[in-house]
Amino acid sequence: MxxxxxxxxxxxxxxxxxxxxxxxxxxxxxxxxxxxxxxxxxxxxxxxxxxxxxxxxxxxxxxxxxINKRVKLAGKRKRKRAKLSYDINNLEKQLNFLLDQQSGLKDRLEEIRLLPPTELINEMKTGTIQPTEALIAYQLAAIETHKNYNVLTDILDAAEKYAQELTSMPINERKESGGKLFGLPISLSEHFTIKEYDSTLGLADLLENPSESNCSLVELLIKEGAVPFVKTNVSQLLMSIVSDNPIYGSTENPMRKNFVCGAESCLVSSNASPIGIVTGFGCHSNVSAHFSGLYGLKFSSSRCPMKGLSSYGRGQIFSPLSACIVGRDFNTILNSSQAIIGSASHLNDYSCPPIQFKHEVVTSEEKLTIGYYTYDGLSVADPATERAILQVKKLLEDRGHKLVSFNPYRIDEAAIDLELLAISGDGGSRLRKLLSGESVSMYNMSAYFAAFMPQFIKKAVYQFFYCLGRKYESRVMKVLQGCEDIESYICRSEEVKIFREKFQSYFQSKNLDCCICPTFASPALPRKYIRDMSYVNSFSALYSVLDWPAGVVPVTKVNEKDIAELSDNPPSPTFHIASKKRLRKALKETNELPICIQCVAPKYEDEVVLRLMKEIDAGLKLGAYTNEQRIDS
The missing domain is CATH 1.20.5 (Single alpha-helices involved in coiled-coils or other helix-helix interfaces)
Structure with a gap:
């Protein structure tokens, strides 16, 4: 049947x-x-x-x-540049009038700027120097630096009011209630929200839309006695190492023309600001300090209040944004850190846990177990950077610390997949919305084209690179496709947590307290090689994804011997042949540029980073205010 x-x-x-x-x-x-x-x-x-x-x-x-939107935005940019020029010229006239009226004032202001910031604070607390004098000294220097290198975006009128209030404070009250940064002028990146000023991230559409209040970090700094006096240039959407955007233009490097530089680091390295506060994707702020030979510290994101900050990266968890301070000596970094993470940060931002500054960790004499490496599995340090790491290793060993070779865990996943997901997790949807009708910085063009590229073309390009054996490029194109749906995004978010947990366990299994490594695989490079620099940014990108604190200490400078040692070996195994040739050519132009190393420790262990920076600084016996030289051999 x-x-x-x-x-x-x-x-x-x-x-x-x-x-x-x-x-x-x-x-x-x-x-x-x-x-x-x-x-x-x-x-x-x-x-x-x-x-x-x-x-x-x-x-x-x-x-x-x-077309109408572009014309409107062009008008906004023109008006903003005209206002900035007017404000700078107006302030310069006022300051020059003061100099003409008071003989000997110019020499006194120069002497004020030569003082280390910690000494300057003490002098202002004792009344030897007044906050108004310190403000004038740095305002004059900032204007001069702007004329040469194009660093400023706003002159903060409220600075004079704050300085006058602090000057009128009785001497006997200054030490007790004046704050750790009493009277010290500070500069901030343009995206820090300050009442009555724009925070545009380099987008003309956000111009003429002043903030109604200060962000929590600015409020904390003012409470500690600091005097915010200028805002500085940033990269468009904080996505590049170069401070460049269509509103304010590009900032020059004070050490070498047409080389990469950040505006905040430029201002501080020119001694036109005692302290700079900045943020950026992938530890860009630390990299900027490295390029300028400065000290820097990027906090764990939860140790520093970030409420009210204007940023493209807010809301994503792949690469948390955190503030970074830059200065010309270690004591400035230490004092500023005590003011920022030693205060009741949790009262300014509910996302900050109530962790007080641990002075005993910084002052401890206990010997540390420190990891070190010059190759992370993705990028290889150039000869000068490798020399700096090995010399600091010997220095620390001579001081009694234990140095252990360390191989980072799955760096390709952190530096490529998770770091790029911070800007492409939605497939570029938000980026398309923000850049619609905007002029785009030349340094953001690759991100711009990736955001507007249809998905089928991204998939085709991914297959093309994959067939050519270009593993780095193919992996990048795969990540730039973003997450297909909410479920996929949630899964990738979970991957971040798992990666951080595994890396933490791996780090602890080596019994390490902290680690030293390159900040960047090379010194500052000419701008024309900027597209090749993404290949060698993995040293900083890793700790941005992990959300670990990272400090920067200047160690040495590139010399002729380092350049002679440049071999045909690529600085990164991911490089294709064209990038190998371009980077070798770029490195040959870096003689006498500064080299810094990076100090890192697990999340919330910011004080351990400061302790390590202190040990290195003491070993080198360096400082921007001494006549001693950095290691050059």
Whole structure:
């Protein structure tokens, strides 16, 4: 019975197949015969004309709206640049009038700027120097630096009010209630929100939209007696190492023209600001300090109040944004850290845990177990950077610490997948929205094209690179496709947590307290090689994804011997041949540029980083205010 049923079923399927085949053949003949005439009738019909008119009108409207928006934004940029120029010229006239009125004031202001910030604070607390004098000294220097290197975006009028209030404070109250940063002028990156000023991230659409209040970090700094006096240039959307955007233009490197530099580091290294506060993706702020030969410290994100900060990266967990302080000597970094993470940060930002500054960790004499490396599995340090790491290793060993070779855990996953997901987790949707109608910085063009590139093209490019064996590029293109849906995004978010837990366990299994490594695989490079620098940023990107505190200490400078040692070996195994040649050529132009090393410790162990920085600084016996030289051999 069963066999008979199967036979009947097979016969019916065969009949159905033959009928479908004949039907398809009849339809095909009809279409072939009458297709052209039917298509011509459709073209001549009123329906086609209506559809064509609607599509043409839609395209025309979109083009008109886009042109109008671009014209409007161009007007905003022009007005902002004119206002900045007027404010700077107006302040310069006022300050020059003061100099003309008071003989000897110029020399006194120069002496004030030569004082280390910690000494300057003590002098202001004792009344030997007044906060208004310190403000004038640094305002003059900032204006001069801006003329040469284009660093400023805003002159903060409220600075004079704060300085006057602090000057009028009785001497006997200054030590107790004046704050750790009493009277000290500080500069901040443009995206820190300050009442009555724009925070644009380099986007003209956000101009003429002043903030209604200060962000929590600015409030904390003012409470500690600091005097915010200028805001400085940033990269567009904080996505590049170079301070460049269509509103304010590009900041020059004070050490070498047409080399990469951040505006805040430029101002501090020119001694036009005692302390700079900055943030950025992938430890860009630390890299900027490295390029300028400065000391720096990027806090764990939860140790520093970030409430109210204007940033493209807010909301994502792949690479948390955190503040970084830059200065010209270690004591400045230590004192500023005590003011920022030693205060009741949790009262300014509920996301900060109530962890007080651990003085006993910084002052401890206990010997540390320190990891070190110059190759992380993705990037290889250049000869000068490798020399700096090995010399600091010997220095620390001579001071009694234990140094252990360390190989980072799955750096490719952190530096490529998770770091890039911070800006491409949504497939570029938010980036497209923000950059719509905007002029785009040349250093953000790759991100811009990736955001507007259709998904099928990204997949095709990924396959193309994969077939060529270009593992780095293919992996990047795969990550730039973003997460397909909410479930995928949640899974990737969970991967971040798992990665951090595994890296922490791996680090602890080596019984390490902290680690030293390159900040960047090379010194500052010419801007024309900026696209090659993404290959060698993994040293900082790792600790940005981990959200670990990272400090920067200047150690040495590139010398002729380092350049002579440049071999045909690529600085990164991921490099293709063109990038190898370009980077070798770039490194040959870096003689006498500074080299810094990076000090890192697990999350919330910011004081351990400071302890390690203190040990290195004491071993080198360096400082921007001494006549001693850095290690040069």
């Amino acid at each position: 069963k066999l008979k049923f199967n036979f009947i079923r097979d016969q019916l399927k065969d009949v159905e197949f033959r009928m479908n085949k004949e039907l398809i053949h009849i339809i095909f003949k009809a279409v072939k015969k009458d297709g052209r005439s039917l298509f011509q009738k459709f073209l001549d019909s009123k329906y086609f004309k209506a559809i064509a008119l609607a599509v043409t009108s839609y395209i025309a409207i979109r083009i008109t709206v886009n």
